[in-house]
Amino acid sequence: MSQNEKKWQIAEKLAATFERFLTSDSVVQHNIKLPVLGKPNRRPRQCDVVITFGKAPTTTIAIVEVQKRKSKPRLTTFHGWIKKMREVGAQQLICVSEAGFPSSIVEEVKYSYGKTIALMTLKEFDHLTNPEIVTMLPYQIIMDKTFKFLEIKFTEFDPKPLGGILKINTEDAIFKVRDNDKKFSLNDIAQALLYSKSKIPQFAINELKNEINILEHEITENDFLSLIYDSQEYKVKNGHLKLELTT
Numbered sequence: 001m002s003q004n005e006k007k008w009q010i011a012e013k014l015a016a017t018f019e020r021f022l023t024s025d026s027v028v029q030h031n032i033k034l035p036v037l038g039k040p041n042r043r044p045r046q047c048d049v050v051i052t053f054g055k056a057p058t059t060t061i062a063i064v065e066v067q068k069r070k071s072k073p074r075l076t077t078f079h080g081w082i083k084k085m086r087e088v089g090a091q092q093l094i095c096v097s098e099a100g101f102p103s104s105i106v107e108e109v110k111y112s113y114g115k116t117i118a119l120m121t122l123k124e125f126d127h128l129t130n131p132e133i134v135t136m137l138p139y140q141i142i143m144d145k146t147f148k149f150l151e152i153k154f155t156e157f158d159p160k161p162l163g164g165i166l167k168i169n170t171e172d173a174i175f176k177v178r179d180n181d182k183k184f185s186l187n188d189i190a191q192a193l194l195y196s197k198s199k200i201p202q203f204a205i206n207e208l209k210n211e212i213n214i215l216e217h218e219i220t221e222n223d224f225l226s227l228i229y230d231s232q233e234y235k236v237k238n239g240h241l242k243l244e245l246t247t
């Protein structure tokens with residue numbers, strides 16, 4: 001990146017870089033204004049780059065925010081980007097800074113957000129030759145609430161598992177959604193269920209039943225959920241999840 005390039009020129013280059021690595025059903029745009037969800041009277045939020053994955057009702061959105069300055073972004077700037085991501089209904093955030101990031105932001109991403117948020121410098125983008133940064137995690141949503149499983153029950157698969165009832169660790173990434181090649185854990189699925197209350201279309205999932213702080217969901221074949229077990233794919237046709245919000 002040239003030192004004389006303006007922010008909008010850099011955003012345009014970033015959009016072109018992402019476009020090289022994404023699938024045909026993804027759309028990359030720069031300098032886009034997105035509406036604030038649930039607040040039609042609010043002024044739309046400007047986003048440097050917007051990446052849209054897939055088609056409705058399973059659309060996933062990532063936004064890219066660029067800081068073209070000699071100084072590292074402040075924590076308040078970073079929190080502003082997170083707020084924007086939530087307001088426009090994006091599931092992913094990629095932060096790009098010319099000067100890198102302070103340890104406060106690096107540690108917050110590491111311990112609170114994981115791969116939902118990526119941090120990159122302009123120099124790294126100059127040498128980007130593989131699509132690792134574009135390996136998104138659709139349906140892994142930033143949560144401001146934690147939860148625990150009260151009940152996990154899978155009662156019908158297609159085909160039926162040879163070993164009968166399958167033992168499932170909630171942290172194991174063994175689930176697929178539709179034909180997405182990425183695998184998710186039961187914790188990821190639960191996060192998507194909780195976040196679906198906001199009406200953001202990121203998962204082919206039914207409406208939740210809300211009883212105080214208890215959330216229940218009946219899994220059917222309409223959820224397009226599959227379990228990968230011993231290299232065999234089992235389509236989940238019937239099941240039940242019961243979650244309790246703990247904070």
